[in-house]
Amino acid sequence: MIKMSNEILGTDVVVQIGIIVKDIEKAVEEFSKIFNVEKPEIIITDIYEKAHTEYRGNPTPARAKLAFFKNFKNVEIEFIEPDENPSTWREFLDKHGEGVHHLAFFVKGTDEVVERFKNHGIEVVQKGDYTGGRYTYLNSFEKLKFIIELLENF
C-alpha cells in the first residue's frame, strides 16, 4: 500500500495550483475560451492594513490580482498577477517568468506545520491574511521545485 504524504502537512490533498501571469485579464480570457467555462471575477488582495502581508520577514505593500477557476473537479486553478512591490509572486515572475508558482494545501494549525518544515530547512517566505483565513508560502522551491502554500480558514 502506498503511504500518503500527510504527516508533515496533516493533509494529502492538493487543493490548488497557483499560476503566475503577466496579464491576468488575458489569461482568464484564454482559459475561459479554451475550456468553454464562465470567466471568474478578478479580485485584488487586500491592502497592507487588512492583509498584513510579510515578505521575507518584512511588511510589504505588495498586492496581486487573483482569479480562481473551480472548473476542474479535483483541484482549483488560480491565476495571479503580481504588482511591482516585493513579494514571492513578483520574485517568481522575475526569476522564472510565467508558470506554476505553488501547490496549496488546507491545514489546521499553521504554526505547527511551519515548525515541522523548519526541520527540513524550509522556511516561511511570505504570509498574510484574507477575509476568513490566512496563507503562508514556504521557500520549498529549491528542494521540491514548487512553493508550498498553507491555507488555513478559521
Next chain:
Amino acid sequence: MIKMSNEILGTDVVVQIGIIVKDIEKAVEEFSKIFNVEKPEIIITDIYEKAHTEYRGNPTPARAKLAFFKNFKNVEIEFIEPDENPSTWREFLDKHGEGVHHLAFFVKGTDEVVERFKNHGIEVVQKGDYTGGRYTYLNSFEKLKFIIELLENF
C-alpha cells in the same frame, strides 16, 4: 452551479502534475524525506524504436528519467529529468529552469481532442508511446502557462 471544464478534454480531472528537474535523484530524495514516504523507482523513457518520440514533428532520440509520487490523494506528482536531445522537457528546462511543466489528463480518442485544441491555435508539440498507452503534449504554455498532456491508455 459551476460548469465543469470537460468539453474539450472529455474529462475534468487533473491526474498529474509534471515537474522538470535537473537532478532527479536529488529531487526524489528531497520529496521522500520531507513527506516521509518511500522513494519510487526512477525509470527511463523508452528508446526511439519503442517510444517513437516526435518533437515538433520530427523524430528525436530524446529520453527522460521519470519518477512518480502517488502519495497525494487527488493528483500524482511526476519528476522528469530530460537528457540533452531536443524535447519539450529540455526546451522547458533551458527556457524556464526547473518547475512545473505540465498538467496531465486521461483522455479517450487523442486525435479528436487534438483536433478540438487546434481550433484554439493549440498544437501538438511532442508525442510518443509507452507500454500500454500513448502521450501527447500540447503547446498550450503561451496561453495557459502550463503544458497540457493527454494520456491515453489502451
